[in-house]
Amino acid sequence: xxxxxxxxxxxxxxxxxxxxxxxxxxxxxxxxxxxxxxxxxxxxxxxxxxxxxxxxxxxxxxxxxxxxxxxxxxxxxxxxxxxxxxxxxxxxxxxxxxxxxxxxxxxxxxxxxxxxxxxxxxxxxxxxxxxxxxxxxxxxxxxxxxxxxxxxxxxxxxxxxxxxxxxxxxxxxxxxxxxxxxxxxxxxxxxxxxxxxxxxxxxxxxxxxxxxxxxxxxxxxxxxxxxxxxxxxxxxxxxxxxxxxxxxxxxxxxxxxxxxxxxxxxxxxxxxxxxxxxxxxxxxxxxxxxxxxxxxxxxxxxxxxxxxxxxxxxxxxxxxxxxxxxxxxxxxxxxxxxxxxxxxxxxxxxxxxxxxxxxxxxxxxxxxxxxxxxxxxxx
Amino acid sequence: xxxxxxxxxxxxxxxxxxxxxxxxxxxxxxxxxxxxxxxxxxxxxxxxxxxxxxxxxxxxxxxxxxxxxxxxxxxxxxxxxxxxxxxxxxxxxxxxxxxxxxxxxxxxxxxxxxxxxxxx
Numbered sequence: 001x002x003x004x005x006x007x008x009x010x011x012x013x014x015x016x017x018x019x020x021x022x023x024x025x026x027x028x029x030x031x032x033x034x035x036x037x038x039x040x041x042x043x044x045x046x047x048x049x050x051x052x053x054x055x056x057x058x059x060x061x062x063x064x065x066x067x068x069x070x071x072x073x074x075x076x077x078x079x080x081x082x083x084x085x086x087x088x089x090x091x092x093x094x095x096x097x098x099x100x101x102x103x104x105x106x107x108x109x110x111x112x113x114x115x116x117x118x119x120x121x122x123x124x125x126x127x128x129x130x131x132x133x134x135x136x137x138x139x140x141x142x143x144x145x146x147x148x149x150x151x152x153x154x155x156x157x158x159x160x161x162x163x164x165x166x167x168x169x170x171x172x173x174x175x176x177x178x179x180x181x182x183x184x185x186x187x188x189x190x191x192x193x194x195x196x197x198x199x200x201x202x203x204x205x206x207x208x209x210x211x212x213x214x215x216x217x218x219x220x221x222x223x224x225x226x227x228x229x230x231x232x233x234x235x236x237x238x239x240x241x242x243x244x245x246x247x248x249x250x251x252x253x254x255x256x257x258x259x260x261x262x263x264x265x266x267x268x269x270x271x272x273x274x275x276x277x278x279x280x281x282x283x284x285x286x287x288x289x290x291x292x293x294x295x296x297x298x299x300x301x302x303x304x305x306x307x308x309x310x311x312x313x314x315x316x317x318x319x320x321x322x323x324x325x326x327x328x329x330x331x332x333x334x335x336x337x338x339x340x341x342x343x344x345x346x347x348x349x350x351x352x353x354x355x356x357x358x359x360x361x362x363x364x365x366x367x368x369x370x371x372x373x374x375x376x377x378x379x
Numbered sequence: 380x381x382x383x384x385x386x387x388x389x390x391x392x393x394x395x396x397x398x399x400x401x402x403x404x405x406x407x408x409x410x411x412x413x414x415x416x417x418x419x420x421x422x423x424x425x426x427x428x429x430x431x432x433x434x435x436x437x438x439x440x441x442x443x444x445x446x447x448x449x450x451x452x453x454x455x456x457x458x459x460x461x462x463x464x465x466x467x468x469x470x471x472x473x474x475x476x477x478x479x480x481x482x483x484x485x486x487x488x489x490x491x492x493x494x495x496x497x498x499x
Contacts, residue, residue, distance in 0.1 A: 033437070034437075038410045038411050039410055039411065039435065039436040039437050040410070040411035040436050043436065230436065231436075234436050234437075304434070305413065305434050305439065307438075330413040330435075332413075332436060337414075359416075
């Protein structure tokens with residue numbers, strides 16, 4: 001507990017403690033890994049009803065064009081991501097990746113078009129570097145401002161809409177990846193219909209001093225329970241979503257990571273705004289010709305969870321090492337072990353059997369379609 | 380006779396065979412278990428050698444052999460249903476029976492009062 005003094009706290013820290021959360025250091029913050037219900041029940045609660053997550057440690061940034069023309073901010077952002085930002089309509093958002101000169105991934109993020117500016121959410125561990133990156137490269141044409149003090153809540157699950165609509169009826173009509181300004185607890189908030197669980201739900205950006213009030217209003221509802229980082233991880237793993245720093249990092253390219261869907265036609269070879277982002281030569285070539293390895297889903301045939309960093313082999317004797325698990329654990333909804341990892345393209349076809357080393361044994365795993373569950377996004 | 384280790388195992392001695400499990404406190408700290416791997420019957424271990432593995436949704440943890448001995452029986456029920464360890468850790472959720480190399484080794488372990496002091 002002594003190290004917790006050096007850790008940052010979100011606006012909900014005292015609430016977590018009062019709810020009996022087990023607090024752990026995460027990305028420099030003292031965060032709830034689980035509440036008394038435990039990871040397993042919190043996971044299932046989110047899939048069956050609604051869960052409230054404190055994600056205030058993530059970085060919120062606003063990018064506003066100095067010209068006043070939001071398209072200029074879109075084009076500036078396009079210089080850092082292999083993503084078509086220009087076609088993101090006002091009130092819509094898109095998943096994106098900051099890439100580096102070798103085609104690696106600096107971070108993954110959400111880019112939201114708020115009409116007169118872009119609202120951006122980046123990972124907690126990367127937020128200072130991401131802000132510096134944007135300030136440096138967008139600063140000539142845009143005002144880049146960090147709003148790291150704001151609260152950010154995620155409300156996820158099939159009953160998220162019913163719960164949030166009780167406070168703001170308009171959110172019910174939003175579709176997956178819509179975003180809008182909404183007044184909640186008397187304050188202007190930004191609500192987006194997105195998340196990191198594979199379930200329908202919302203993320204809500206709220207002023208720091210109103211975060212507790214909003215969280216308490218939601219937690220007072222019968223269908224909502226608090227959910228810690230433990231279940232957040234098992235939920236996103238079942239949903240096949242990448243965790244930055246585990247499944248993607250500066251050594252993995254978007255194509256290797258299977259994120260081609262995040263790179264729209266306009267930025268690809270022959271597109272209207274082809275290339276023009278860091279690492280474009282590497283990434284465009286891989287989009288044309290494929291990469292030598294690929295991120296795949298892995299389902300264990302047995303019951304033993306296969307964790308991150310477990311080595312993967314082509315054979316049951318552990319002779320030919322072919323890759324590594326990047327995320328893995330027990331999937332409470334799948335009711336079995338699930339994992340993701342990188343393998344050579346020759347082993348990346350669904351149904352291929354490979355072997356993971358766990359405590360000196362070589363356990364058979366089947367390359368499987370991601371996600372492991374059927375997402376319930378409200379399209 | 381009930382004894383406890385610093386690693387949160389309990390031992391109950393009958394003759395020269397000790398039934399071994401993890402404590403209520405350990406089960407609570409680990410959270411809902413989803414996988415248990417037990418040693419094979421006939422396996423021998425030194426004190427504090429890794430003898431079993433338990434996994435929650437979040438992480439894997441080792442269970443150490445509390446004293447030198449030979450595993451003479453394992454509890455297949457917790458392999459089939461790991462939640463038994465959470466619901467009844469000091470009863471139906473036992474792990475294995477260990478034939479102690481030296482019964483006198485038990486004296487080095489804590490009694491219930493000392494263990495309760497340690498986790499308090």
